[in-house]
Amino acid sequence: MLEIQNITKTYGSFQALRGVSLQAPEGEVFGLLGPNGAGKTTLLRILATLLLPTSGTVRVNGLDVLREPEAVRRIVGVVNGGMGLPARLTGREVLRSFAGLYGLTQAQTEARIAELDERLELGRTLDVRAGEYSSGMKQKVVIARSVIHDPAVLILDEAASGLDIFARRTLLDFVHATRAPGRLTLYSTHVMSEAEEVCDRVAILHEGQLRTVGRIPDILADTGEPSLERAFFTLIRGGPVGDGPIQKGQSQRGGPRAV
Numbered sequence: 001m002l003e004i005q006n007i008t009k010t011y012g013s014f015q016a017l018r019g020v021s022l023q024a025p026e027g028e029v030f031g032l033l034g035p036n037g038a039g040k041t042t043l044l045r046i047l048a049t050l051l052l053p054t055s056g057t058v059r060v061n062g063l064d065v066l067r068e069p070e071a072v073r074r075i076v077g078v079v080n081g082g083m084g085l086p087a088r089l090t091g092r093e094v095l096r097s098f099a100g101l102y103g104l105t106q107a108q109t110e111a112r113i114a115e116l117d118e119r120l121e122l123g124r125t126l127d128v129r130a131g132e133y134s135s136g137m138k139q140k141v142v143i144a145r146s147v148i149h150d151p152a153v154l155i156l157d158e159a160a161s162g163l164d165i166f167a168r169r170t171l172l173d174f175v176h177a178t179r180a181p182g183r184l185t186l187y188s189t190h191v192m193s194e195a196e197e198v199c200d201r202v203a204i205l206h207e208g209q210l211r212t213v214g215r216i217p218d219i220l221a222d223t224g225e226p227s228l229e230r231a232f233f234t235l236i237r238g239g240p241v242g243d244g245p246i247q248k249g250q251s252q253r254g255g256p257r258a259v
């Protein structure tokens, strides 16, 4: 479903991604974890055709992101920071205009808006102008807009940030429900409990390189840690957290596990 081969990205003389390769199968929610500045947004923007890599290749559903960006955009939905909404439009108008861009008929559009209203609990947000939204209302409409065309691949970059616990719960349930044959959701977060809840597999990125890729139970077993948060620190710091014993998996530091 997603194949990333040796991606690098250089900003000026700074190497933000230093040879990232991974594969993510369909039918799963795949988590991308890493500290600030690890390169998560850079990688996700490359996958979403919003940024060119310096080198390497990415295929989404067999489509080359560099050679066939238009085709990739039709099957990908993306939410990342700083996405704006036109202040004078209501949520419903925003969704209708995006549905039009993707060629949905009026009947398809209204059915999809009704479905997203239910799944994301949009409620009155649909009929309020975006200029009057709270940050949580805005984020819900941004998410609804990103999936109006029912994309096979959904990229959510820190999508829960700024949401209260009710909206966060709605989002996590929504993400959970995206797990289906022929679908892939990429979910980046700093919140380990979110990753533990919704992700089947995670990649941990640090300083532009993968520290590990795998199923969460396997990562816990390999690091000998009881939680993803402790495993995360162990992998990022290159040593055990607190006074915990050094466990198996240490030999893998600095290189990713096979998926």
Ligand SMILES: Nc1ncnc2c1ncn2[C@@H]1O[C@H](COP(=O)(O)OP(=O)(O)OP(=O)(O)O)[C@@H](O)[C@H]1O
Binding pocket: 011, 014, 016, 034, 035, 036, 037, 038, 039, 040, 041, 042, 043
């Ligand atoms: N346009 C840019 N120009 C120069 N450097 C950049 C640019 N965008 C990102 N960087 C740098 O690349 C590195 C990776 O940034 P990126 O935003 O991908 O990290 P991140 O893992 O998403 O971080 P965060 O969790 O803080 O959002 C950082 O050191 C950042 O300063």
